Amino acid sequence: MSLRIPFYKPEIDKTALFSMWNEAIDNGWLTTGPLTRKLEQKLAEFLRCEEIVCVSSATAGLQIALRLLGLKPGSRVALSVNTFVSAFEVILNENLIPVLIDIDGESLNMNLNQLEKFSANELACVMAVPFAGMPLPMKQLQEICLKNNWPLILDNAHALEATYQNKPVQSFCDMAVYSFYATKNLTSAEGGAIYCKDPQMAARARTMALHGLSRESWQRYSGGGWRYDVAEFGFKANLTDIHSAIALAQVDSLKDKMERRKILWSLYCENLRDIPEIKFQSCNDKFIESARHLFIIQVSSKERDHVVRCLNENGIGTSLHFIPLHLFSAIRSNFAWKEGDFPVVEQYFAGCLSLPFYPQLLESELKEITSIIRNAVVG
Numbered sequence: 001m002s003l004r005i006p007f008y009k010p011e012i013d014k015t016a017l018f019s020m021w022n023e024a025i026d027n028g029w030l031t032t033g034p035l036t037r038k039l040e041q042k043l044a045e046f047l048r049c050e051e052i053v054c055v056s057s058a059t060a061g062l063q064i065a066l067r068l069l070g071l072k073p074g075s076r077v078a079l080s081v082n083t084f085v086s087a088f089e090v091i092l093n094e095n096l097i098p099v100l101i102d103i104d105g106e107s108l109n110m111n112l113n114q115l116e117k118f119s120a121n122e123l124a125c126v127m128a129v130p131f132a133g134m135p136l137p138m139k140q141l142q143e144i145c146l147k148n149n150w151p152l153i154l155d156n157a158h159a160l161e162a163t164y165q166n167k168p169v170q171s172f173c174d175m176a177v178y179s180f181y182a183t184k185n186l187t188s189a190e191g192g193a194i195y196c197k198d199p200q201m202a203a204r205a206r207t208m209a210l211h212g213l214s215r216e217s218w219q220r221y222s223g224g225g226w227r228y229d230v231a232e233f234g235f236k237a238n239l240t241d242i243h244s245a246i247a248l249a250q251v252d253s254l255k256d257k258m259e260r261r262k263i264l265w266s267l268y269c270e271n272l273r274d275i276p277e278i279k280f281q282s283c284n285d286k287f288i289e290s291a292r293h294l295f296i297i298q299v300s301s302k303e304r305d306h307v308v309r310c311l312n313e314n315g316i317g318t319s320l321h322f323i324p325l326h327l328f329s330a331i332r333s334n335f336a337w338k339e340g341d342f343p344v345v346e347q348y349f350a351g352c353l354s355l356p357f358y359p360q361l362l363e364s365e366l367k368e369i370t371s372i373i374r375n376a377v378v379g
């Protein structure tokens, strides 16, 4: 059955997109070139920072970020148990050891009280994720990391627009990584970006994203000689101009889209707030401004699948973020974690549900969604 109201709908201005694609074809670049540079400049402006390096995915960006730190093999990296598996995978791929941390039951982010229990030499790095777009208390997180000398990488796949104390969240970190995957607030179909506080790290991230080549091919082919060096090995993780064009066709509307997200967010809350069985992601830190990437509700574990069924029967898509990492069979068969080890995330997971949430969602559609949920929960 095709869904009347899908979980996610991309919103891309086709006129803007086709004109960007024409540019990419006419100027002779299809892969990384002037459009990717333009996207990087637009992103740096948006994030109020010096430099952004585009890459082929957030996963690639996270791996490059870890590689840049040069951690000793076997070093331990802390991450939330409530995140996408890619963070865990890149830690393993860099010969590092993942250390899972349970979540705070309200914000659904890594529980910082648990992080603080580690002594400086028990961890080598922290990889935090503002889950669903909701920032962590960035100042506190930064202070914990500084005190222990742990570099802080923000997996900012959900939180491009998020701020803390009115500053983009990456300003509290050593590095931040963004995703432009198809369902993200800004998409290039597949893609990502890296922010590095240290400009030398940013320069290394740039070369590492393309095999460690000291000069990218579009610079060489645009004149100035054929010579290049490989000073350190890297990855094939560059973002193409064709993909950058997709993001460029949306990047100027990020602020307007956020306004729309705020309206829809409030409407969801208004329509569901009086149902005591329903709980929302929340945080009482007044400095937090969420990127409102996902709208998630929690109901009881008995009701969740019933709510999903009622929505699906009415042609409405849903999703679920995330299956806790320690419940995946690949992780269970290689590590000692077991069910019960992370009680807060397990309780959250048993009743969570991500609802359709994107700027094009109509108020009438949202009301239909909430009334189906109301009927399913209250009867």
Ligand SMILES: Cc1ncc(COP(=O)(O)O)c(C=O)c1O
Pocket: 056, 057, 058, 059, 060, 083, 084, 086, 087, 129, 155, 157, 158, 178, 179, 180, 181, 191, 192
């Ligand atoms: C929190 C988080 N981190 C990382 C990723 C990986 O992003 P990408 O698909 O761009 O590699 C995702 C993807 O959904 C994600 O949700």
